Amino acid sequence: MKDTIISLLNEALATLKRRGVVPEDTSPAIKVDPTKDKAHGDYASNLALMLAKPAGKQPRELAELLIDALPKSDAVRKVEIAGPGFINVFAATDAVARIVPAILDAGDTFGRSLTGAGQKVQVEFVSANPTGPLHVGHGRGAAIGDCLCRLLEATGYDVTREFYYNDAGAQIANLALSVQARVKGLTPDDGAWPEDGYRGAYINDVALGYLAGDTVDADDQHVTAAADGDDLEAIRRFAVAYLRREQDLDLKAFGVEFDVYFLESSLYSENKVEETVQRLIAGGHTYEQDGALWLRTTDFGDDKDRVMRKSDGAYTYFVPDVAYHLNKWQRGFKQVIDEQGADHHSTVTRVRAGLQALEIGIPSGWPDYVLHQMVLVTRSGVEVKLSKRAGSYVTLRDLIDEVGRDATRYFLAARRADSQLTFDIDLARSQSNDNPVYYVQYAHARVCSVMRRAESDGLPFDLAVAREHLALLEADQEKALMNRLARFPEVVEHAAASREPQQIAQYLQDLAADFHTCYNAVKVMVDDGATRNSRLALGLATRQVIRNGLDLLGVGAPEEM
RNA sequence: GCGCUCAUAGCUCAACCGGAUAGAGCAACGGCCUUCUAAGCCGUAGGUUGCAGGUUCGAGUCCUGCUGGGCGCGCCA
Numbered sequence: 001m002k003d004t005i006i007s008l009l010n011e012a013l014a015t016l017k018r019r020g021v022v023p024e025d026t027s028p029a030i031k032v033d034p035t036k037d038k039a040h041g042d043y044a045s046n047l048a049l050m051l052a053k054p055a056g057k058q059p060r061e062l063a064e065l066l067i068d069a070l071p072k073s074d075a076v077r078k079v080e081i082a083g084p085g086f087i088n089v090f091a092a093t094d095a096v097a098r099i100v101p102a103i104l105d106a107g108d109t110f111g112r113s114l115t116g117a118g119q120k121v122q123v124e125f126v127s128a129n130p131t132g133p134l135h136v137g138h139g140r141g142a143a144i145g146d147c148l149c150r151l152l153e154a155t156g157y158d159v160t161r162e163f164y165y166n167d168a169g170a171q172i173a174n175l176a177l178s179v180q181a182r183v184k185g186l187t188p189d190d191g192a193w194p195e196d197g198y199r200g201a202y203i204n205d206v207a208l209g210y211l212a213g214d215t216v217d218a219d220d221q222h223v224t225a226a227a228d229g230d231d232l233e234a235i236r237r238f239a240v241a242y243l244r245r246e247q248d249l250d251l252k253a254f255g256v257e258f259d260v261y262f263l264e265s266s267l268y269s270e271n272k273v274e275e276t277v278q279r280l281i282a283g284g285h286t287y288e289q290d291g292a293l294w295l296r297t298t299d300f301g302d303d304k305d306r307v308m309r310k311s312d313g314a315y316t317y318f319v320p321d322v323a324y325h326l327n328k329w330q331r332g333f334k335q336v337i338d339e340q341g342a343d344h345h346s347t348v349t350r351v352r353a354g355l356q357a358l359e360i361g362i363p364s365g366w367p368d369y370v371l372h373q374m375v376l377v378t379r380s381g382v383e384v385k386l387s388k389r390a391g392s393y394v395t396l397r398d399l400i401d402e403v404g405r406d407a408t409r410y411f412l413a414a415r416r417a418d419s420q421l422t423f424d425i426d427l428a429r430s431q432s433n434d435n436p437v438y439y440v441q442y443a444h445a446r447v448c449s450v451m452r453r454a455e456s457d458g459l460p461f462d463l464a465v466a467r468e469h470l471a472l473l474e475a476d477q478e479k480a481l482m483n484r485l486a487r488f489p490e491v492v493e494h495a496a497a498s499r500e501p502q503q504i505a506q507y508l509q510d511l512a513a514d515f516h517t518c519y520n521a522v523k524v525m526v527d528d529g530a531t532r533n534s535r536l537a538l539g540l541a542t543r544q545v546i547r548n549g550l551d552l553l554g555v556g557a558p559e560e561m
Numbered sequence: 562g563c564g565c566u567c568a569u570a571g572c573u574c575a576a577c578c579g580g581a582u583a584g585a586g587c588a589a590c591g592g593c594c595u596u597c598u599a600a601g602c603c604g605u606a607g608g609u610u611g612c613a614g615g616u617u618c619g620a621g622u623c624c625u626g627c628u629g630g631g632c633g634c635g636c637c638a
Binding site for chain 1: 563564565566567568573574575576577578579580581582583584585586587593596597598599600601602603618619630631632633634635636637638
């Protein structure tokens with residue numbers, strides 16, 4: 001419908017150009033928006049306002065000329081000029097209703113597009129160090145990252161989900177020492193406990209597994225414990241694998257799976273870090289000072305230069321980061337999105353600067369970043385800070401166990417990434433209309449219930465009958481619902497392009513509201529077969545779009561509540 | 562102090578590359594189940610979009626300054 005209007009306006013515009021009313025060289029991006037107020041029709045365009053200046057005419061006068069030049073179409077019932085010069089289009093009922101069979105025919109593919117044209121895009125997210133269970137912040141990253149991937153897949157991209165983890169470094173050494181202390185029977189309260197050691201209860205589980213000689217099969221690691229308390233390297237390997245497996249189980253429970261786990265240690269073992277350093281030196285943006293090697297990141301917008309190689313010979317953390325991203329580039333990802341916590345935002349400038357300094361043609365804005373703000377968890381209005389297992393933070397597993405996967409995913413993905421999120425456990429648990437997840441799922445279940453009723457009444461849905469009588473869907477509530485359904489593809493498109501999964505959640509709220517309104521206003525199971533089947537068709541189309549939308553969020557669509 | 566980010570109804574949040582009278586839900590109040598799931602619907606009330614300027618036909622949206630919250634600012638990761 002929207003496309004129809006755009007093409008009609010385009011023809012009108014061409015006519016005005018021929019008549020010399022509008023200069024030939026003006027080509028405004030014609031914008032047609034669904035109206036907020038149904039008194040303004042179904043769609044409105046600001047074309048006349050856009051053309052006013054180049055044409056040197058009053059917007060309302062131009063709008064009139066445009067409408068006169070508009071080709072006749074049976075999809076349009078009425079066109080009006082309103083306000084400062086908006087062109088309001090009232091769609092013919094049967095034209096609006098065409099969306100219903102279109103959705104039913106498209107099924108699961110409704111809302112999908114080929115925009116991405118099969119281009120490769122990589123999304124890196126979660127990327128937690130294997131030093132403990134995933135926390136809520138990781139959960140937010142997992143929800144946003146995975147939904148982004150689903151959105152990109154739905155818009156035709158070839159998506160790779162990647163998880164990068166630091167399995168080398170100081171934090172891992174600390175992990176190994178902590179586990180070793182437990183292996184030797186120490187507790188965090190003992191004086192001999194390692195300084196800054198990990199104190200969570202899970203460390204003891206790792207130690208017990210190690211002493212028992214357990215074998216761990218993580219996604220990419222298979223380690224059998226040496227059970228030797230003095231072999232720190234063996235403890236390290238076991239602990240990393242153990243916690244990787246634990247994180248993996250958390251992610252599976254959350255419905256998130258990765259295509260690639262990338263080990264930081266591989267960058268060292270394959271000499272990629274050293275190679276990157278040599279390239280940076282060759283690029284000419286480095287210098288030696290105070291016994292250290294510096295990268296002149298100020299050449300690329302940083303506020304001060306950064307040390308690459310410390311005077312003790314070790315590299316600072318962002319050097320392997322640059323090496324890692326060079327590797328992504330070399331793997332052919334022209335589009336990369338890094339989803340991470342906003343507490344790491346200072347790495348953005350550094351990594352990009354490092355990539356620029358390579359002087360190998362990487363665009364300055366590459367990679368893309370989506371940064372999410374912190375998550376605060378509350379129960380009974382009070383902040384929850386601790387979990388039994390991790391000690392110092394609330395784990396993702398705690399939330400999944402307590403409020404369920406669907407609600408957890410929905411809540412974590414339903415807010416803009418760059419605003420702080422308060423996760424209200426009571427709200428997420430509540431089986432009531434306070435809870436947005438249930439509100440949407442209930443709409444889906446309601447359609448299913450009507451369909452069951454149709455079956456049990458011996459009046460099964462007949463699509464052929466529905467197709468003949470779609471013009472019967474003429475109640476205001478039905479039209480509003482159909483207009484909403486028709487918008488789904490562009491909502492998906494926009495959410496993907498702007499990297500904002502929460503737009504899908506918002507849309508589903510609106511769609512569910514339109515449906516519930518319709519449900520209460522218009523009875524489906526009426527005696528007249530033509531009316532009944534067209535209404536059933538509208539219900540089925542709604543169910544399909546809710547299902548498709550929930551699937552983009554990774555949330556289930558139950559058939560009954 | 563510098564940088565990034567956020568600020569919208571009492572609360573939690575929307576507002577689709579700048580569009581018409583800023584929208585939902587919750588909380589409050591009043592209605593609707595002998596009819597398909599009342600986990601729902603309808604109605605009432607609730608706003609100087611943090612403050613002050615600017616850009617223009619038009620600003621919650623873009624620009625500048627300020628105030629307040631979060632995060633970051635190490636030869637830590």
